[in-house]
Amino acid sequence: MSIEVRHIHKSFGPVHANNDISLKFDDGRIYGILGENGAGKSTLMKILSGFYLPDSGEIFVDGKPVHYTDPQGAIEAGIGMLQQDPLDIGPFTVLENFVYGRPDGALPDWQAAREQLQQLSARFHFDLNPDVTIERLSIGQRQQLEIIRLLALGVRVLILDEPTTGISALQKSVLFGSLKRLAKEDGLTVLFVSHKLEDVLELCDEVAVLRLGRLVGQAKLPVTTDELVAMMFGQELAPPSHEKVAPGDVVLEVRDLTVASHRVTVEGLNLQIRAGEVVGLAGLDGSGQELLMRASVGLLKPLKGRVLINGQDMTGRPFRAFLEAGVGFGAAGRLEEGLVSGLTLTEHFALVDPEQRAWIDWERARAVTEERINHYNIYGRPDSPIETLSGGNQQRVLMALMPSSPHILVLEHPTRGLDVESARWIWEQILARRSEGTAVLFTSADLDEIMTYSDRILVFYAGQVTEVTEPESTTVEELGHLIGGQGIRKEAAA
Amino acid sequence: MNRRRLLILVLLVAMLLPAGSGLAQDDEFVFGMVLVGPRNDHGWSEAHFTAGRYVEEHVENSRMVFFESLNPADAPETTLAQVVEEMVSEGARLIFTTSDAFEEDTLEVAQNHPDVVFINASGDDVLTGEAPSNEGNVMGNMVWGKQIAGCAAALATETGSIGYLGPLINDETRRLASSVYLGARYCYENYRGMNPDDLEFTVTWIGFWFNIPGVTLDPTEETQRFFDQGADVVVSGIDTTEAIVVAGQRAEEGEAVWAVPYDYEGACAEAPDICLGVPYFNWGPAYTEIAEAVKNGEWEQGWNWNSPYWDDLTDNDRTAVGWVMGDGLNEDQQAQLEEFIAFLAEQDSGSLDQDTVREEGRSLGLWVGPLNLQDGTPLAEEGEVVVPIDVWYLEQLLEGMTGDSE
């Protein structure tokens, strides 16, 4: 099934997210949609999949104009989209989720649905147990479920928005294999939105590049990375320079820390982080690194052990006490944890401004916001609701909201979903603070990022921790082995 | 909308307006009926509503305007004063406020509307002298009905133990429970030939006129408890039918138990075979009399505590308090009860005046000494009648009854 958009326009407040975009996608091919954050990729995909209505422009399926006003309509027209965060329903089983949204949803044929689910899983080597509840699935498994759910609904155009974020290397190769088979064997059209160039190069047949809401280039593969970068930014980028800072006093210390989730337990961990140090945490999602981070900022109560900030025992204190003690925390989900959808930029900055006491001085709040917008190069206005900003700009706001000179910054996936330029900019900000003596503790799924910026690396595997003290002398392969649980040396972290 | 359509609409509205204004025509007699509950509650409020319809049938050219469920929960937006205001604007010259919940408010509206007659059912403002001259009280004298109920229970009981399911404790409910006891004692002795002091009579107060889960005791459970503890007749003093329903269920399982429901003429239908009969209020005749009097400008203030029509207790055109004989009594027992009713009729002086009743030596049937209150305080000497006002304001249950007096 071929799909074509003509002269699509879409604005959010002052932001012209899609500006006269016309594109055609043929069946049996995989298209990479590239562009930095805020380029308009996600908006275009959401228009195609019925989540947004375009302000103007038309969509054609097999040459015929189609009009739908919601995702259901899009699916009926054969177009289905996987979200950046899979949007399945928590407490239900895989099978129930699979049946959800089907036309016979009210009175489903459970046996037939189960067989279909198992067949599709087997065909693509997906690892899905129909009777497990969704909340026990990894992000990768949720994605697999979403794919076969859409397939079972008869979707002929499959849209994936940043699908490789947060999934394992194995899941990625299974995903790519299944997408290729869907295109070549079943003749589906696959639209693959990503900022990871190597993924696009590995998977796609053609690419389309967006910048600032406009279509700026199209190319058939193979092309080189440099050519793609040039299309996206007009220049090639190098990581910001970072020089080691002589470590100062211990700012964060955990002693004999035991923390647990229902999936993993980290036992008896000892760790000291000194001022000016950057410590990267590597590991598959759910290996225990997020438990350490959340325990370090008071969002998770340790089962055992103590957490000290600047030598002061903070164990059991609420998050606000950690904030006041000089801890800055950036969570992975921006609009879920950190930014308040529905509040404007000004309201966000007023909220974290310690000068704003009982009565809010809106003039001051606005001035502060203007200043932050300029300083942090945020694309938005003081009265823009935060949710109208692109992901990269939201991340900038999140950075701007953090205390200006904290003792320690604890950051979950600080550059997840960001393009190269935005990621680079975020690290500039982090490193600037580090040079003033701020310690940094961060996680990332990107091993290059961890190796580039860390002074020390802690690798988590199933709750066990291995320390790599000299990141310069390690390799991605070695880290990969550690992450996969090979070569665990029974050594306590310093 | 174009102008012509607008014009038509305005004309339409104008035509409908006069039709809607319900001002009383010259010869029409409008009266108001304010109900505390819904008009179809199979109980207290329905009895009044039915009486209102009865008045409409029997008083020429009369029309009722009513307001149901006037209480803070069902009609928070309005008060008795506003309802009365609206009824008066409809042309009402007589307004019945049919609950003791309206007693205080009725006083106030009566003062504000001296040209309208207010009748507060079950109140005693006239008796206490608080009522302005345009307010009257009316109440069927259920003391009679309850004595009959007590006699029926005593005729039926085999275990000599009777349970009384009471609502909440006040003057009215104490006098009614005690009347049942007096009727039961008398018939246990005179028709059964037993020692009345052996009769067990237990009162359980559930807390309100009907079951409110979490607030009152559960009348179903309390009835079960009565039967479990050896009673075989339960007399109901509450608005709802739990007593007879439970008795019916247990009778079906082969137990020899009976019940006397209350308040609703048709209540025996729940379980006819074990129903000993039902006493009920019948407001129609009294209300009709009052309406006629007000209409003709002959109404006089009074505290009307109306006796039954002894010749026929089921004649709803005459009696203020009715008694329907139940199939739970056999023919002999029914004959004995008829005899008792005839005895009561003789004992009714037809007067509420204390001098008259003392002189005649008869007042409210079995309310004759020697009688002691529950704590032993003498209420009446041997042969002395208890005057109606003392029965009305009964302070305690009577000696011999088990149960709380307050």
Place this chain on the structure above:
Amino acid sequence: MSDGRLASRRFLGVALTLGSIAASLLLTALIIIAVGASPLEVFDKIWQGIGMKPDGIDPGRFAGVVNFWIPLALASFGLVISFTAGLWNIGVEGQMMFGAIFASWVAREIFLPSVLLVPLELIAAAIGGALWGALAGVLKTRGGVHEIFGGVALNNLASIYAIYLIAGPWQPPEGGSLQSTAPFQEAALLQPVSSGFRVSLLALVLVAVAFVVVAVALRGTRWGLELKALGKSPRSALLLGVATDRNAVLAIAACGAFAGLGGAFRVLFTYGSMRPLVSGGIGFLGLLVVLLTGTRTIWVPFVSFFFAAILAGSTRLKIALQLDQSLAGVVQGILVLMVILANGVRGRMQGQVITRLPEQTPTGAQPQSEEAASG
């Protein structure tokens, strides 16, 4: 967005609201015809019922509307606060009752000149409502009991306690009938402007002050902003340094204080004595009001007045036409439904309805308290 588009969006909003009112009137008219009455007559009776006459206003009937509006507006102002904090304060009924109970206690037990006694009663009522509200808040933040369930339970408890007082310790001298306490002393009551226009000036002033306090607190104070953040995303608010637990408790307590004042008005003016279920569902009605206005305080007086007018006007309707008493409630229900529907349609036409909201992801912003987060 250009000004033209902004204007057209506003126009769309107004058109949809008016359209929904028209649609609900039409639907109500059909229902009235179905029960065998004339819709024009019904609307005319309600119109008369709120005091509108061809030659002016009937002060008695208009006072009836105002007297119902006062407690409704007070409760609604309170609910705007809890609503802003994202809380479904179903417990508002119980908070009204506790306000009434506290005011009644003062009215019964303390003997002072009216100028001192009445303010004391009102303060007591605000405290009573606030305490009962805070209890729901603490149950939520400490006990993990959702405010809806906690609220329902506390409403029942308040009602049972009020009935216990009326039937027990506070029963009138002639014995408990469970209907009412004895009338309060004259000095304890709010006084009407005149016998023709029975409306309490003090209560009107109270409503005006409440309006200003709530509007200013929500727009101009840091606390208001914190509540707004809390209401939109408790998780993010926590991470931005908002004391989420404390603010949730405070928000319900503040709502309770206003609701308590509403309850006090019911006993100190409407009835002049304590009655069971004295709140009479006014708090629930307030929830409907706030459902329509959202957090826009400015609309609350108008919408609540409209509700009060329809309900109070229906007293006349019931008596004049003897129709089923729930008709006014039906009118109101349809209206609420239509306006909510119009909001949904508007959102959809503006492309803002996202069928599955991102907040619904399993890891998403489930209200999580400080307590739960820190241990």
